[in-house]
Amino acid sequence: MGRMHIWRDIAIGCLVVAVLAAIPSLLPSKAFQDFVIRCASMALFATSLNMLVGYTGLSSFGHGMFFGLGTYSFALLMQKTGMSLLTAFLLTLLITAMTATAVGAICIRLRLIYFAFVTLAMQMLLHSVIISWVGLTGGDQGLQGGIPRRTFAGVDLSNQYNLYVFSAVMLVVGLLLMRHIVNTTFGTSLRMIRDNETRAAFLGIIVWRVKLTVFVLSAVFASVGGMVMSLFVSGAYPELINWPISGDAIFAIVMGGVGSFLGPTVGTMILLLLNDVVTRQTEYYGLALGLIILGFALGLRRGVLDFITERLGGRPAGGIS
Amino acid sequence: MLQITGLTKRFGGLAAINDVTLSFDQGTLSAVIGPNGAGKSTFFNLISGAIIPDAGKVVFQGEDITGLDRAAIVRRGIGRAFQVASFFPSMTVAENLQAAIAAHRGQWGDLNHRFPRQGVRERALEVAEMLGLENNANVLSANLSHGDQKLLDIALALALEPSMLLLDEPTAGMGPEERWRMIEKIQRLWQLQNLTLVFIEHDMDIVFGISSSIRVLCYGRVLAEGTPDEIRANPAVIEAYLGTPDAEDDA
Numbered sequence: 001m002g003r004m005h006i007w008r009d010i011a012i013g014c015l016v017v018a019v020l021a022a023i024p025s026l027l028p029s030k031a032f033q034d035f036v037i038r039c040a041s042m043a044l045f046a047t048s049l050n051m052l053v054g055y056t057g058l059s060s061f062g063h064g065m066f067f068g069l070g071t072y073s074f075a076l077l078m079q080k081t082g083m084s085l086l087t088a089f090l091l092t093l094l095i096t097a098m099t100a101t102a103v104g105a106i107c108i109r110l111r112l113i114y115f116a117f118v119t120l121a122m123q124m125l126l127h128s129v130i131i132s133w134v135g136l137t138g139g140d141q142g143l144q145g146g147i148p149r150r151t152f153a154g155v156d157l158s159n160q161y162n163l164y165v166f167s168a169v170m171l172v173v174g175l176l177l178m179r180h181i182v183n184t185t186f187g188t189s190l191r192m193i194r195d196n197e198t199r200a201a202f203l204g205i206i207v208w209r210v211k212l213t214v215f216v217l218s219a220v221f222a223s224v225g226g227m228v229m230s231l232f233v234s235g236a237y238p239e240l241i242n243w244p245i246s247g248d249a250i251f252a253i254v255m256g257g258v259g260s261f262l263g264p265t266v267g268t269m270i271l272l273l274l275n276d277v278v279t280r281q282t283e284y285y286g287l288a289l290g291l292i293i294l295g296f297a298l299g300l301r302r303g304v305l306d307f308i309t310e311r312l313g314g315r316p317a318g319g320i321s
Numbered sequence: 322m323l324q325i326t327g328l329t330k331r332f333g334g335l336a337a338i339n340d341v342t343l344s345f346d347q348g349t350l351s352a353v354i355g356p357n358g359a360g361k362s363t364f365f366n367l368i369s370g371a372i373i374p375d376a377g378k379v380v381f382q383g384e385d386i387t388g389l390d391r392a393a394i395v396r397r398g399i400g401r402a403f404q405v406a407s408f409f410p411s412m413t414v415a416e417n418l419q420a421a422i423a424a425h426r427g428q429w430g431d432l433n434h435r436f437p438r439q440g441v442r443e444r445a446l447e448v449a450e451m452l453g454l455e456n457n458a459n460v461l462s463a464n465l466s467h468g469d470q471k472l473l474d475i476a477l478a479l480a481l482e483p484s485m486l487l488l489d490e491p492t493a494g495m496g497p498e499e500r501w502r503m504i505e506k507i508q509r510l511w512q513l514q515n516l517t518l519v520f521i522e523h524d525m526d527i528v529f530g531i532s533s534s535i536r537v538l539c540y541g542r543v544l545a546e547g548t549p550d551e552i553r554a555n556p557a558v559i560e561a562y563l564g565t566p567d568a569e570d571d572a
Binding site: 005006180181183184185186187188189191192194195196198199200201202203204205206207209210213 | 369371390391392395396400401403407408409410411412416419420421423424425427428429430431432433434435436437438477478480481
């Protein structure tokens, strides 16, 4: 039965990629492709954060540091060395994993608000380093000069359509992997810790090891989102590693729903749509977004997808999917 | 099976457990009693590794387990249930038990296989049946009755196949009839599973009715230990805790 679930998910994933790949021939819109690329990047990031927030009950306010680290590490490796895109990609994953291990080792023993604030402080620290190390990172101007050698498996990613399909594939593969993770016994351990950490420990689970593992895994997926963003913007900018980017991911999770696996992806789409629509109408983007989030928090009291799932008679938010 | 010597734990100036020396023999059903604040729950917390003792030694099956963490003590075979039922409210009864069994089988870090792995589902049903929870297997545990939540808590501990089980007030918050149903289940469990069972209880009818030996704690010290008859006749226990013996006997 387990096998069947996996094949079903993979089939759905392939279908999504195929549909997305076909859309531009019917609807040749650059804006749509841009939207999907940004969505893919942010959805990977938000879903990875939800492994911490929704599944484990660890509210990180500094998850954006790994998204930003992905953009900077990847862009720097591509600019400063002669390595191929694939090598830079893999090396960035390794760098993120090592950084997350160090940061996680400090943070995961803290609880609730302390965990939230120390992760936030860590992100601000990394952001300051990037801003002040002008020689390497370009400081507040960002890392300019583009990304060379943008070919992956013979595909030229400087072509926008190719990057669009590549981003969709990254999103689908990333979501499939994360979905697999939360459906394993390890994923169940996450929920046990979220529900009742003491009980989990009394059943023999070594809680800190599970927390550190999920912290590192989620950081790695966030950095994949960062790399997609880096390819999209052809470089790296301090805004991509500054703390509001962590807030964006939290907004996406809140709006989409913490209890549904695809909640953060849906939330990302809503967030980016709002962003694009509202910024066209008014300069008070923050005010409009704030009101909408208040509406979600006070009105629905849950994200869109959680709301729909419950309406369809599904399990309350946070159940095993 | 479990030897405790000179166990001491201070919270600030207060010695919650003060130089306690006790032992529990294999296969016994023992009660720990005492007035509120006597240190009973602290005593369980010390044995199970929830808190680290300031002094003293805990030896389980010949091995010194003093200061080991909770997970390590569980792996050695000491399971526990809690005064306030402790379980995973977002999961069904079956999922709670499957999760506990998977943890017991060392699969909690498994990132390869889908949950639950082979055999876990079947074993969960067996454990549910031990406590009569099988008809509630697919009920969300948060929606269970209070009594069934207490049973689920015990079932989670049983899923670990412990050789020793610590139950902190298994009948807390139950009506008289429900209490005895609970106690019958616990007694049957103790016989069938060949457990060494220690429980904390305030209902003296239950304590004197089922336990083979009793330990009385008072202000963090051992006030008395012995068979129900010895405890009933012990003047110190009567004075500190039981009150006049006749009233208890006739009840």
